[in-house]
Amino acid sequence: MLRVRGLSLRYPNGKLALSDFALTVEAGELVIVLGGNGSGKSTLLKCITRTLKPNAGEIWLGDTNLCVLEGEKLRRARLELAMIWQQASLVRRSSVLTNVATGALGRHSTLRTVFGGLPQSELAAARGYLGDVGLADLAAQRAGTLSGGQAQRVAIARSLAQRPRVLLADEPVASLDPEASEDIMRLLQRLARSERLAVLCVLHQVELAYSYADRVIGIRDGRIAFDLPRGEVSRDAVRRLYISEAA
Amino acid sequence: MSVVARPQVTDPRTGRGWGSALTIATRCVLILIGVGIAIQTFIVVEARPQDLITGIHGMADLIWRAIPPDFSKLPAAFWPTLQTVDIALFGTLVGIIIALPLALLAAANMTPSRFAYYAARGIIGFTRAVPDLVWALLFVTAVGLGPFPGGLALGVHSVGMLGRLFAETIEQMDMAPIHALQLTGARRLQVFGHGIIPTILPSLLGISLYRLDENIRSSLVLGFVGAGGIGFQLLTAMNLFQYQEVSLLLIIIFVVVLTAERISAALRERLA
Numbered sequence: 411m412l413r414v415r416g417l418s419l420r421y422p423n424g425k426l427a428l429s430d431f432a433l434t435v436e437a438g439e440l441v442i443v444l445g446g447n448g449s450g451k452s453t454l455l456k457c458i459t460r461t462l463k464p465n466a467g468e469i470w471l472g473d474t475n476l477c478v479l480e481g482e483k484l485r486r487a488r489l490e491l492a493m494i495w496q497q498a499s500l501v502r503r504s505s506v507l508t509n510v511a512t513g514a515l516g517r518h519s520t521l522r523t524v525f526g527g528l529p530q531s532e533l534a535a536a537r538g539y540l541g542d543v544g545l546a547d548l549a550a551q552r553a554g555t556l557s558g559g560q561a562q563r564v565a566i567a568r569s570l571a572q573r574p575r576v577l578l579a580d581e582p583v584a585s586l587d588p589e590a591s592e593d594i595m596r597l598l599q600r601l602a603r604s605e606r607l608a609v610l611c612v613l614h615q616v617e618l619a620y621s622y623a624d625r626v627i628g629i630r631d632g633r634i635a636f637d638l639p640r641g642e643v644s645r646d647a648v649r650r651l652y653i654s655e656a657a
Numbered sequence: 658m659s660v661v662a663r664p665q666v667t668d669p670r671t672g673r674g675w676g677s678a679l680t681i682a683t684r685c686v687l688i689l690i691g692v693g694i695a696i697q698t699f700i701v702v703e704a705r706p707q708d709l710i711t712g713i714h715g716m717a718d719l720i721w722r723a724i725p726p727d728f729s730k731l732p733a734a735f736w737p738t739l740q741t742v743d744i745a746l747f748g749t750l751v752g753i754i755i756a757l758p759l760a761l762l763a764a765a766n767m768t769p770s771r772f773a774y775y776a777a778r779g780i781i782g783f784t785r786a787v788p789d790l791v792w793a794l795l796f797v798t799a800v801g802l803g804p805f806p807g808g809l810a811l812g813v814h815s816v817g818m819l820g821r822l823f824a825e826t827i828e829q830m831d832m833a834p835i836h837a838l839q840l841t842g843a844r845r846l847q848v849f850g851h852g853i854i855p856t857i858l859p860s861l862l863g864i865s866l867y868r869l870d871e872n873i874r875s876s877l878v879l880g881f882v883g884a885g886g887i888g889f890q891l892l893t894a895m896n897l898f899q900y901q902e903v904s905l906l907l908i909i910i911f912v913v914v915l916t917a918e919r920i921s922a923a924l925r926e927r928l929a
Contacts, residue, residue: 459840488840493840523850528851
């Protein structure tokens with residue numbers, strides 16, 4: 411589903427953020443990326459969403475190489491690539507339902523959605539996605555009134571409304587308490603299975619990776635340190651990711 | 658608990674030492690400059706307090722002749738009053754319609770190019786720098802007497818005032834939801850309609866209501882240069898020494914301004 415090959419990115423200040431990076435995430439799979447601060451985890455996601463343009467490499471989403479796309483073609487390709495962040499990034503003054511339905515904006519004509527509002531079919535679908543994340547009863551509430559965990563669930567529902575094939579998550583539980591973090595990880599795992607989503611999630615919480623990942627990728631200094639099924643990842647290998655950072 | 662004594666070169670209470678002497682000298686110079694500026698204003702404006710005292714009789718006579726207000730002119734004052742309010746409404750609406758797209762170009766986090774940014778900032782700066790009264794004089798010359806040049810004058814001046822405040826609001830908004838929408842594949846206009854507008858709308862409405870409140874005050878004065886409304890009526894009554902009509906018009910102005918101010922404040926409070 412998502413294949414990254416030979417991805418390299420050097421920042422204008424000369425720092426090599428990613429070097430010859432490769433990974434694959436299949437449909438229905440939850441892959442967790444671990445690594446220290448500045449190891450290149452978030453840069454990897456920014457490259458995949460093409461917020462940053464890599465210097466070399468290929469990012470295949472199905473049969474489409476995102477690295478060669480620009481403008482309208484890139485926008486269309488992004489429809490199949492949803493992203494959630496550490497902060498839920500919701501429009502605080504809009505209702506929860508509207509926030510979820512805006513995930514589908516890109517699939518509809520500009521004039522209709524700007525002047526006529528979101529189609530009823532999308533609002534109905536948004537209710538369904540809110541049900542999927544367990545927040546159907548909060549549909550009419552303003553997004554700004556939600557707790558951190560609820561807001562993150564709404565962000566996930568918005569990404570589902572996008573009907574993506576790949577879901578990227580950049581430290582989605584970093585600002586949540588342990589219970590809410592477990593909830594979100596369980597939800598991502600369930601959605602990967604039920605929606606056949608390819609989920610690539612960057613985390614700092616090693617224990618969550620051991621509990622929920624199908625595969626764990628360790629990243630150090632912009633390079634892959636290991637890419638193994640959850641059961642084969644040793645504590646030592648994970649520790650080395652962070653020791654390297656301290657040294 | 659232990660107290661660590663620090664070596665002190667100068668006792669701050671007595672202010673002894675070169676540093677303190679310099680501070681005192683600087684303060685004295687600043688005070689002298691301030692007093693100098695105040696004195697020169699009195700000289701330049703030719704302020705003569707004694708004239709105020711001698712003028713009290715004239716003022717008292719004027720007030721005496723203005724009492725009681727001529728309420729028989731109330732029906733005739735209705736139309737100019739409506740004109741005044743509508744000049745302000747028209748000017749504010751024109752201002753909003755032009756200022757909003759300009760503000761998007763003039764906001765550093767939204768502008769599509771540096772050229773658009775500087776061009777928009779230039780227009781906003783120019784329309785704001787020229788006072789509404791001057792704009793009214795220009796438009797009276799261009800389109801003739803009446804409320805229309807008044808509305809145009811307030812509209813153009815409002816572009817500058819609203820454009821700057823709108824741009825600042827846009828620059829200060831939380832960009833995370835906007836980036837999130839952009840990454841869903843939404844187009845620019847969709848991001849604008851469903852991300853930017855809901856985020857900044859309350860602030861924009863608050864600013865616009867405040868501008869409407871200001872424009873109502875301004876539209877009263879614009880009548881003095883022939884731009885219609887109750888100001889024109891007031892000038893005519895003054896020129897004809899109809900002081901009882903003047904006092905009626907002043908009461909109407911007071912009521913209109915106060916009402917507009919209260920409505921604007923109440924609405925802004927609800928939006929906050």
